[in-house]
Amino acid sequence: MKKILAVTGIRSEYFILQPIFEELTKRNDIRLKVVVTGTHLSPLHGNTYKLIENDGYNLIKLETLLSSDLLSGRCKSVGIQLMGLTDIVLREKPDWLMVLGDREESITTATVGTYMNIPVAHICGGDRVVGNIDDSVRHAVTKLAHLHFPTTRENGDRILKMGEEPWRVNVVGNPALDSIRKQENLSYDYINNRLGTNLKEEKPFILLIKHPLSSEIEEAENQMRVTLEAVSELGYSTIITYPNSDAGGYDMIRVIKEFERKYSFIKAFETLPRDIFVNLQRKAALLLGNSSSGILEAPFLKLPVVNVGNRQKQRQHAENIIFVPHEKEKIKESIEKAIFDKDFIELCKNCINPYGDGYSGERIARIIAETEINNELINKQIIY
Known part of the structure; x- marks a missing residue:
């Protein structure tokens, strides 16, 4: 039984992660807990942790979002989150950490995992977006994470160009499409x-x-x-x-x-x-x-x-x-x-969708469950 601690801080991110959570909870070799942080605990943004709670997942709340509209406020929130997440990981002792994308929770989760020798599964790495701090954070998380799940072949190739070992990179598509496919009209x-x-x-x-x-x-x-x-x-x-x-x-x-x-x-x-x-x-x-x-x-x-x-x-x-x-x-x-x-x-x-077929969640859950946690996984090699 592997224990996974997934971290989410914003509604759009959860919509992508939820199909993975659903597939993980179907398995008898995985136990999932979800850390909700950031805007999920903000009344201004709709207290979206309630959506996750209503979906039946086991939640751990980590309040980190400052009431600020400044760049410095976001930076301070990163520090608060890093401290709080470290304590949660010490208490929960997970086998895996999972996070998506390019926001505060991505860089804090990857940092905690790297320093505490806990493998990090990173969803949606390798993207390229111009003019936003998210781009730098996303690539920084890639260099810290141990297992990569890019949504497209192009994004996977970009991760490989960053010197990541090919066996770590799994092109799986966008899990949000799973939710769309399953959602009734x-x-x-x-x-x-x-x-x-x-x-x-x-x-x-x-x-x-x-x-x-x-x-x-x-x-x-x-x-x-x-x-x-x-x-x-x-x-x-x-x-x-x-x-x-x-x-x-x-x-x-x-x-x-x-x-x-x-x-x-x-x-x-x-x-x-x-x-x-x-x-x-x-x-x-x-x-x-x-x-x-x-x-x-x-x-x-x-x-x-x-x-x-x-x-x-x-x-x-x-x-x-x-x-x-x-x-x-x-x-x-x-x-x-x-x-x-x-x-x-x-x-x-008739547009060609580069982001998959709507069956990504099962692929990600299976790969994480079947990946052996050993020194090869934890001790990353840069191959360029």
């Missing part, structure tokens, strides 16, 4: 009753998810304002989820609340349940903003995406994405193209 009536909205099948609506960029935090407020000015002038029903906890997020939320008060067709939520979110992705005319969902999940759903600004630029993507700057008229033109351009809509319907 919900009716418009059901969604409207849950959200208090008035969405209709015959009327296009926009799903908007926009986060601040660490290299552009002074511009975050204006970037959200320009995007919402474009939305408000077009007048389509728009569902917004709040940005993440990065510096600049508070400014964005203030703008969202301002526009929500002013326009009845704009509706914002701190967070959304997974079943609702997946079905909104299925039914939306487009995904607007700069969320990784547009890169990782939208091509699986053949969903048009308008990606505004530099976040997600140069990340591997399918043909369903229009990249535009923070210019109101160009955003409006791109939204209209995504809704009405038949050629582009057909292109989206």
